[in-house]
Amino acid sequence: MKSKDKPQERLDDLLIDNMKLWQRTDQFCFAIDAVILAHFPKFHEKRSYADLGTGTGVIPLLMTTRGAKQITAIEVNPLMAELAARNVILNKKEAYIEVVEADYCQLVGSPWVGRFDGLVINPPYFNALQGKPPDTVDVSLARHETNYTLGDIAQSAARLVKYRGQVWWIYGAERLVDLLVALRAVKLEPKRIRFVHSFPNTKAKLVLVESTKGGQVGMLTEAPLYIYEQPNVYSEEVRSWYERN
Template identity: 45%
Template structure:
């Protein structure tokens, strides 16, 4: 019955149905908007499963909240500014029967205080725009460009939202590009989030890391752990065991 219902779901123009693999979940995505990729998956699997409630800043398709439900998290809020993506996120939550665990808020996370009290969340996730507004090649598609460049939210905006939303001793997790590592660590401390764990992501064992994962604790004591690197592909091009495990294939 579930499979038949999935097969008959109506898709709008530019939309497709992708396989999230975990728990048999499916994901609606648009080819003219930003689509989730492996950085989203590794962020959702970073660290132990967080305690509820959890906040996902700029949730997009709601991929992170959906993956977190597969990890046992029971209460997640995803905030999305783009109305097109917020609609897709709500439909993805309903499509996968996660309405009882995920709430999608269409709005600007720079204005969290309008609808949630300070320090409400035990964990906050962010896969924010990586590039400053004036740097790097820009897409002609508005949704893609805004997801990649800091047009609607800067790094300072992200950190201010985290500082407001996260409870004392709560955990913040983010994925970002390595060239901005020092910016990230400095900003986290500036907003009272102590960096505690970093893990670098390498496309192959012999390649430089281009992405990294970081976890910080609000009000945490100084002391940073660097985990062994996460390798995405083995030398032969196959996915590593670590990545396959995220998809439940080991």
């Protein structure tokens, strides 16, 4: 449903927990990878979390349905930060989610260093030379390493998370080595990995990685996640995310 007052906005149904989400057609809109990432960690109500580069706030909203109750949603784009704040209010999640307009790569010193028990992050999948250039600068920032490299992003995550805290990532499978190298360089040890396929018998397009700050060497490879069992039909696992509500 489009907004009469703001024609570039539309209201989408998340189909989970009766939540809805305002999005802008001229900005980066969430896709299934956000839903997948929100279902990868195990959340605890007494632990603090942050979503780095929250966009519309979709991942924190989904996190609240899975037990998280202390979430900081950080977004550098003022338009998206304002939209995320409105989505939090729309879904009556103000008690659980705080939206902060900031560049998470520039958050240094107190009270940010080592502040969070866990972080979720859906970083840009492409470096500056990869992929088709988006139509707008804002969308480019969400998709490409325009201002910061993957190493910069990993370093920022390592700074914000507590010792022994966890950082959960979703990333393009073809750049998995880049991600693992970047994580090890900042002592975010990869501990759990899961490949994401569109269909069975197709190559993985995405990968989920759980890393622990100061963790011991040793990584568990989980069974693959298939998004669809056939065209336009979600797999049993993905359907369960929606059907449990």
